[in-house]
Amino acid sequence: MTQNEILDLLRSVRHPAKGDRDIVDLGIVHSVSEDGSTVTLAFPKRRDPLAEYLIGATRAALIRGGIKDPKVETVVLEEAAPKKKGAEFDTECLRNVRHVIGVASGKGGVGKSTVAVNLACALARLGYRVGLADADVYGPSVPLMTGTEGEQPMAEEVDGRELIVPLEKYGVKWMSIGYFADRGQALIWRGPMACNALKQMILQVKWGTLDFLLVDMPPGTGDIHISLLQEVPMEGALLVTTPQEVALSDVEKGANMFRNKSINRPIFGLVENMAWFTPEEHPDEKYFIFGRDGGARMAEELGIELLGRIPLVQSIRESGDAGEPAALGTRPDSQAFLDLAGRLAAKLG
Numbered sequence: 001m002t003q004n005e006i007l008d009l010l011r012s013v014r015h016p017a018k019g020d021r022d023i024v025d026l027g028i029v030h031s032v033s034e035d036g037s038t039v040t041l042a043f044p045k046r047r048d049p050l051a052e053y054l055i056g057a058t059r060a061a062l063i064r065g066g067i068k069d070p071k072v073e074t075v076v077l078e079e080a081a082p083k084k085k086g087a088e089f090d091t092e093c094l095r096n097v098r099h100v101i102g103v104a105s106g107k108g109g110v111g112k113s114t115v116a117v118n119l120a121c122a123l124a125r126l127g128y129r130v131g132l133a134d135a136d137v138y139g140p141s142v143p144l145m146t147g148t149e150g151e152q153p154m155a156e157e158v159d160g161r162e163l164i165v166p167l168e169k170y171g172v173k174w175m176s177i178g179y180f181a182d183r184g185q186a187l188i189w190r191g192p193m194a195c196n197a198l199k200q201m202i203l204q205v206k207w208g209t210l211d212f213l214l215v216d217m218p219p220g221t222g223d224i225h226i227s228l229l230q231e232v233p234m235e236g237a238l239l240v241t242t243p244q245e246v247a248l249s250d251v252e253k254g255a256n257m258f259r260n261k262s263i264n265r266p267i268f269g270l271v272e273n274m275a276w277f278t279p280e281e282h283p284d285e286k287y288f289i290f291g292r293d294g295g296a297r298m299a300e301e302l303g304i305e306l307l308g309r310i311p312l313v314q315s316i317r318e319s320g321d322a323g324e325p326a327a328l329g330t331r332p333d334s335q336a337f338l339d340l341a342g343r344l345a346a347k348l349g
Helices: 003-010 051-064 112-123 191-203 223-231 246-259 294-302 314-321 332-347
Strands: 029-032 040-045 071-076 097-104 131-135 153-160 161-164 165-171 172-176 210-216 236-241 267-277 308-310
Touching: 003 029, 003 051, 040 051, 051 071, 051 165, 051 191, 097 112, 097 223, 097 246, 112 131, 112 172, 112 210, 112 236, 112 314, 112 332, 131 191, 153 246, 191 223, 223 246, 236 294, 246 267, 246 294, 267 294, 267 332, 294 308, 308 332
Parallel strands: 040 071, 097 210, 097 236, 131 172, 131 210, 236 267, 267 308
Antiparallel strands: 029 040, 153 161, 165 172
16 A cells, blocks of 8 residues: 555544544644555644543554554654653542542443433432443443433533543443444454553543532453553442342352452442333233342352342343433333442442
8 A cells, every 4th residue: 555545544543632634734743654554643742531432443444444453653743741740640630529439340231331321310410429440441331321422522621631522411421432433333442452541541531529420330240340440540330230140150250359459449229220120011910031139149148238129121231222311211120220329429428
């Protein structure tokens, strides 16, 4: 490929905070190697709040163009401000956030993001100031579940550095990597790149004053989780599971991760999602299609509190797909999320 053809590929990478202009037009593309295997991006500051996203999107564009295993390097065009305490990221954005709580699960498919989004809305309904950071980098679902797809947060300079301004809806401040990627776009990121992008989604955001910042963590117990827990000052976590044995065995692994002596974070409680099925036409009936009281038994075995039980109700799925979380309503499933929010707030004083 010629360099002009490579530049045409790179014009598909747009900077969401710069009027959606592409990185070639903005002068961010500093150089391209003769074979196109290495692209160098130049930033006027060491830590553009969307730098990791742009690096990943550039690499993805080159791969889509047929370049195998491309490299994306960066240079800084002006002297960067000194780092605080030698850290790449600092926690200044969180100094007015009272509680940073992770929402985690040992495996995918248990409704962790559904619980996180509805818990955030329920806390806001109870009068708390709430934010949610969607840290599920490979499967961000917050934009869809909150009806904010297609919206893009802007960047704002605060005290000499650029911060991302979160979107606000339903009384909650929302941030997700999904706001910076087209729907269906695969984020072709290796572990370290994904970790840095996620830390930017939490530590370079203008959160302001919050009572609760919920972090919707990726499922599992990998390097992304360890990196987040080591560099983001999470106070503790909620674990989400479903009643069946395959999910319960994985939630035990999640609990062991938080209790590992190198991490050592408290677990504030277990949330049993899809605890029973209730038909919409028969709201008083309960069918335990995934097993009965599995979450309660696991909570007892792990020595943690069963903080909430959420029924499997069709309206929860419909509300999520429509971008209107169930916790905003008045149905029994809405009350289950409000009860969970009240217990969490009481537990944290």
